[in-house]
Amino acid sequence: MSYENITTTQKERVHYITVNRPKQLNALNKATIQELHEALKSAEADENTRVVILTGSGEKAFVAGADIKEFADFDTENGKQLAAEGQKKLFDFIENLSKPVIAAVNGFALGGGLELAMASHIRIASDNAKLGLPEVSLGVIPGYGGTQRLSQLVGRGKAMELITTAGMISASDAQNWGLVNHVVPQEELMALAEKIALKICNNSGNAIKSAIKAVNANYQASVNGYEVEVAEFGNCFGTPEFIEGTTAFIEKRKPKFK
Structure with missing residues (x-):
């Protein structure tokens, strides 16, 4: 299947999915969410796939948030529908996938990008990564599970601080908080993701x-x-x-x- 906003590659038992909108810093829009859903659904059904590695194209961003222009004129009901559909189609779908998803976070993981990483089962980050949930600076809150998963991962206090300040933290701070499992130089990011994936592939x-x-x-x-x-x-x-x-x-x- 061909996609416009993502690329997919199969290498032995590992399925690679890359968000490929570099001019938009890989921001999520409805079309990208739909394509990610389809790619993950295909990987779930593929008997040859044991692990999924999810990343973003280029060196600047994993996913730098949602495409704000797409919902800037939404009303209350439109907003509720946007969050509900996105959670069901992508974020909850990833979390409940029967095959582990490794998020290889290269660069910015903001808003929906951090929510995408948090929905994944394992997170590793490049040492230049910046992570945050800046939604309150736009007059909204994280709507793709961010308020729930962040507090589960780092605790209530740290989650409150990161969300209410709309700030960003470094990769090293994210590791200290328990938000990511590993931090490595960017050139070593995919190699570590593959190393973890191959260990998983050896098991039942x-x-x-x-x-x-x-x-x-x-x-x-x-x-x-x-x-x-x-x-x-x-x-x-x-x-x-x-x-x-x-x-x-x-x-x-x-x-x-x-």
Whole structure:
């Protein structure tokens, strides 16, 4: 499938998705959100894909926010619909994807860009990255899950500070806050993303799917994460990968998961 705002590449078991709007610093608009949804949906269905690496084109920006011109004249109902559709189509979709998504944050990750990274399962950043949620400086708040995921990742106090000041933090501060897992020089960013992806590929895809579901359950209202963990733990016993993994351990060899 061809896209106008993103590019996709498959390399062995890793699927690369790049937001490709460099003149707009890779800002998200409706068309880009739709294309990202379609690309992720395709990766989810592809049996050869085990991990997705998500990044932005160029060296200046991962995604420098949403395309403000697209919603500057919206009213209350339009605004609610924009946030609800975006959350369902992309941000919640990424979070609940059964295959891990690694956000390789190169440069600016602001507004919707930071929300995109936070929806991903693993975040790594280049040392020149700048991260923030500047929406209140525009008279709105983060609408793609930013108020929820940021506080989950860094705690209520730090989330309040970053959101209400509309400020930006450095990659090193983001790592200290627990917002990103790793910080590396920009030229090493994709290599680290690939290294992590290949480690994931060596493990059971079914078990990883269950792990994602169980971890996410802890952040869902009215859901008992421990009960989900118990159920998913049991489900793993019914898979060929469980048989292969335990057999390989007993036989003192590396497992060969299909």
